[in-house]
Structure formats: structure tokens, C-alpha cells
Amino acid sequence: MDIRQKVRQFLSSTSGGKLIFEHESKQFLRELGAGAPKGVFVPRGDPLPSAVDELRYPLVAKVASSRLSSKSDAGGIKLNISNREELLRAVAGLMQIEHAEGVLAEEMVPPGFEVIVGGALDADFGPIVMYGLGGIFVEVFQDISFALAPVDEKQALWLINETKGKQILRGVRGRPPLDVNALARIIGIVSQLITTGFFEEIDLNPVVLFPDKAVVLDAKIKIR
Amino acid sequence: MTTKKYLESLFCPGSVAVVGATESPGKLGGIVLTNLLGVKGRLYPVNPAYREVMGLRAYASIREIPGAVDLSIIIRPAAEVPELLRQHAGKARFALIVSAGFAEVGEAALQEELVKAGRESGVRLVGPNCLGIYNPRHRLDTMFLPHACLKRPGKGNVAIVSQSGAIMICLLETIGRSGTGVSKVFNYGNAADIDAPEVYDYLAEDAETSVVVSYLESIGDGRKFIGAARRLADKKRLIVLRAGKGAGGQAAAFSHTGRLAGRYEVFHSILREYGIMEAPDYDSLMDAAKALSFQSISTGKRLCIITNGGGSGVLASDECMKHGLELVPLPEKSSCELRSVFPPFYAIKNPIDLTGQVRTDDYRVALRAVRDHYDGFVVIALTGVAGVTVGLADILKEFRAESGKPVAVHIAQGGIAPRLCGLLEKAKIPVYPSPERAVRGMAVLLGNGGQKHE
Helix, strand or coil, X not given: CCHHHHHHHHHHHCCCCCECCXXXXXXXXXXXXXXXXXXXXXXXXXXXXXXXXHCCCCEEEEEECCCCCCXXXXXXXXXXXXXXXXXXXXXXXXXCCCCCCEEEEEECCCCCEEEEEEEEEECCCEEEEEEEECCHHHHHCCCEEEEECCCCHHHHHHHHHCCCXXXXXXXXXXXXXXXXXXXXXXXXXXXXXXXXXXXEEEEXXXXXXXXXXXXXXXXXXXXX | CCHHHHHHHHHCCCEEEEECCCCCCXXXXXXXXXXXXXXXXXXXXXXXXXXXXXXXXXEXXXXXXXXXXXXXXXXXXXXXXXXXXXXXXCCEEEEEECCCCCHHHCCHHHHHHHHHHHHHHCCEEECCCCCXXXXXXXXXXXXXXXXXXXXXXXXXXXXXXECCHHHHHHHHHHHHHCCCCEEEEEECCCCXXXXXXXXXXXHHCXXXXXXXXXXECCCCCHHHHHHHHHHHHHHCEEEEEECCCCCCCCCCCCCHHHHHCCCHHHHHHHHHHCCCEECCCHXXXXXXXXXXXXXXXXXXXXXXXXXXXXXXXXXXXXXXXXXXXECCCXXXXXXXXXHHHCXXXXXXXXXXXXXXXXXXXXXXXXXXXXXXXXXXXXXXXXXXXXXXCCHHHHHHHHHHHHHCCCEEEEEECCXXXXXXXXXXXXXXXXXXXXXXXXXHHHHHHCCHHHCCCC
């Protein structure tokens, strides 16, 4: 199945509006070969599904809403949930948030190096893919670079090497090198998705890098 | 028909009409006709008010001209142009619309009407709102600027593709002064029809062009632009200067990517992705154009600086770091050789400092000693000291001929400096007004054209 068919199938299964729910986006990215934390979606009004018991604590719980632009600004993220009771309390609390449509409970990812991968439609160039340092760095250093989408793995590696942060990825001062190939794979996937023309914006922010993997921690995808 | 063949009759037309030609030397129609009097090809003034203009038979309309017209230059008020253009159907291939008063002043509807008239008449358009074309080999000059105000550069190998007429004039003046000449010059204003990519494809095949300098404000279809720029950069040296670096972007987007889409940063990245050389500013564009028009690109990154002023050498060294040029130390053999012939107070390292007590011939000795160990050479000569003579020009010329390696020069400032600069540039050795600019000129010649690809 080519990427356009996969996207069509995926879009027919999504439940929200223009902004796709995080758990659906992540599930789709996982199917395409990107790493994302294991999680379970709890729809508003439903009891905790049994699948929650297969998750490994600590967990993080995030409010899901197609009308909220920033989960953290709305107090919609609860971290370090260490058992079922805490999870129940966190889910109940998050459901109280205005426009909450559910809660995503996920295995918590340990701290790592944060980067951003994005896709957008440029007025001049059409589909483009962006890579840059994430977290506070994106604001301060603007260490980002763009390429025409789609990119293959080699072009994705070029894009990564265009930023100053490449030195950190290679491992500095005794830190181990990070999984650049997994990152390149994610960049490739985003570039293919934006090229299909079905999406207006894709924002994987952050993607967390480890020596042996890259994990999409948050995913916002907007349908065109 | 290929672009090359098709646009040939735009840049080298066999017949040219000037719609709005007048006898009056103060009016645009008079200036353009005056400048076209020498054109290689038939010239037809079109103006219903005259039977004759400047000794040429005038025609009441384009239709009355016998035979086909390759290029019609229209200098009439904007509102009249669409109707005039319709009269070109079946008569002219290209219409170059000098007139302003279209999209650039908010008259988008009039410009659309113009484009429609062109399409329906089968006439390709240049402009509107442009100076048009200068091709010295064909003596084609559509610019409405009297020669007394703008001295035209002679024939050379640099092509200019500029969206702005003002910047094109500045580029022509700078190129004229630098002793370089031009091949084809193209200013396309509002780009209603023919745009930079089409001209890039033409220039890629143009035997007279080896360097293309391009000033852009908008790029239209970015993929088309990149495609043509890549094809051109494969065959010629293309240097792009993009203005409007703060424009664009979508404030409403939720992601960083979305907010930056349409902005200069995207253009910059994509140019780097495809190895297309970009100048950060006007001076760099001109400095690069001069170096590239005189000398060819060379591989390697090892640079040797030979100076007679310590400070100038240090500034040049600092600039090397920014461009990834390697100021590797002199090989032991060269050092020994130079130490045995030079006074003990000369600094025998890289930069080689021949000091204020330099004699012209020392440059020859130093260059010979290091010739085989470096990829390029920056020579600095401060003419304020007695020992520097115009003989330096011959030394560098000979060195260029025997080594085949790129040389860029900084000469400062008084005494014989202007004469020396003239002699050097005649010998196709680029001279720059500062040590840093000489290094930047060298940087575009060395190591993949100064692009820091890995």
C-alpha cells in the first residue's frame, strides 16, 4: 500500500475534527515505523479500559481535545503517575477540563535530547520538512533547517547535519551518540505525509532522542 | 522548440519595434530608440503621429510593419497596453513592456488583462515595469537610461538576471568599473509572464555566459525555480541574492514549521540543499561575481596569504576561518628556502609578512616557494611603502599563468594603487578594497565554491 492509500485509510478512521487526536496520530506514526510511547486512550465518560493494566508505570496522562491548542497551558498534563489509584485520580481531574474529550494515558519516557520535526506547505515551495533542536532551544537559537519534501534517508541526514546541534547528536564530552538513523526515519515519514497533500501542518514536538531510539513524545497533525 | 532556441529571438532579435518611439530625446520613447539605433537587426519606430523618427520610417501601428517582429518594446501608458498588445497577434513573438502602473501599484486587474491579452495574441511578455534587456554583442539595449547617465559595460561572460531595475543598474555600474563585462542582462520587473527560471534555462545553454548573477525579490513557483537554478548551476556559476528576508510566514500556524513557511529561512535552506551559491548581501554578490568571471573554481581549501602589512594579514586570516579555508603552516622546505633569502625580520609563516621593507620581487620569490603546497593565494600589497611597484602586476600575472591556481588581491590604497588595480584586473586577477573581501573572493573559488558541505 502506498503512503497516500495509508493516509486515506487512516483519515477514514479518525474521530476528531481538523486537528487529529494525539493517540490516533501516534498510532498511525507507529504503523509507519516511527517510535512512540505505548499508551491507551480513555474516552470521556468511559471507565479505565483493561489495556491500561498492560502499561508500565510511571505513566503520564494528557487531556485530549480538538479545541485545545496547548495542553500544558490548560494544565492538561499529569506526570509521574506511579499506580492505578493515582491514574484514576489524574484521569478524573483531566476530564474536568473544558472541552476535554478524553485522556491519553502513556508510559512515561525518561528525559532525553529533544528535537522537532515538522511539515508544512510553503507558499513558494509547496510541501517542506523542517528539523531543528527542540525544547527551549528552538526559541533561543533557532537552530533549524528545511528541505523540499519528500526526503529520502540520505537527505534527512543532510538536514540533520545542517544544524549546529549535529555535534550533540554525534555525542559530545563523553555522552553517547544518539540514534540519528531513527531520527532520519521520522523525518522521512513526516516528509512523505506532508507530500500527500492531505495535511496542512505536522508538528512532532518534541521527538526525544536516545542512543538506541527516537520517540515521538507529542504529535499534532492538522488535516487540510 | 527548446528554451534556448526560443529565447534566442528575444535576446538576439532580427527585428525590433519600438511602440511609442518619439523624436524627443527627453522622453522614454526617444531615449530607448536612441539606444537601439545600433542594434544588429531591423528597427521599426511605431508612432501614428510621425512619418519618420530619427531618420527611420515610422509606422502607425505594429500591424503596418512589413514582415514579422521578433521583439516589440512598448512604452505607452499602462491603460493602453492591453489593447496595443492585441494588435501584436500574429505579428510579434515577444513584447517587452517598459510601462509601469500595473500590479506594482496595486493595479492587479490591469496586469491580469495584460497577461490575458498576451496569451490570446500568442505573444510572450517581458515585464511590465522593467528596463528589459541589454546584450552588448547584439547591441540590443532596451534600457530607458541615456548613455550620459549610465555607462554600459562591455562584452564579457557575466549574465545578470534581476527582478529590480535599480539593482540591475547598480550591478552594471559595478561590473563596468571592475573591468568585467556582461553577456546578457535581463530585468523582468513584475514577471507577469517570462520569469527567472525560463531565462536560467536559456543562459545554461548560452555559450557567452559563464557566470550568472541573479537578484530576486519573489520566486514564484519555488519548485520550478529550484529546478532551473540546479540545471544552470550544473553548467555555469550561479550566484543568487534574495531580498525581502523578513517577509512571509503565517502567524496563524500552530507549529514552528508552519509559522516559518514562506519565509526566507526556507529558501536559504533549500538553496543549500541543492548547492546553489547564495550571496548574503550586495557587496558579496559583486565580489563573488568578479572572482568567478575572472577565474575558474578550484578544488582544495588550503590558502596561503602573502602580505606586506601585518594587520591586513591578520584580518585576512580571521576571515579564512569563517569560510572553512585552511591556513596551513608553510612546509619546512619552503620555510628554509625563504629564510635563506629573506631578511631575518620577515615573518616566514602563513601569512608570509614581507613587512614595510618589502621589494616587489619578494612576492615572486615567496609565491614560487609555496606554489605547489597550496590551492589558492591571497596577495596583499599596501602601496604606501616605497618597495611596492607596478611590477607586481606582471609577477602575479606570470604566477597565475605558470601555476594555474586562483589568486585574489587586496591593494590599499594610495600612490600607484589605482594603476596596479587596473593592470591586475586586466590580467583577470580580482582586486578587492579590503583583506576580508579578498578572502571572500577566494572562498567562492576554492573548495566547492565556498559552500561548507560535508
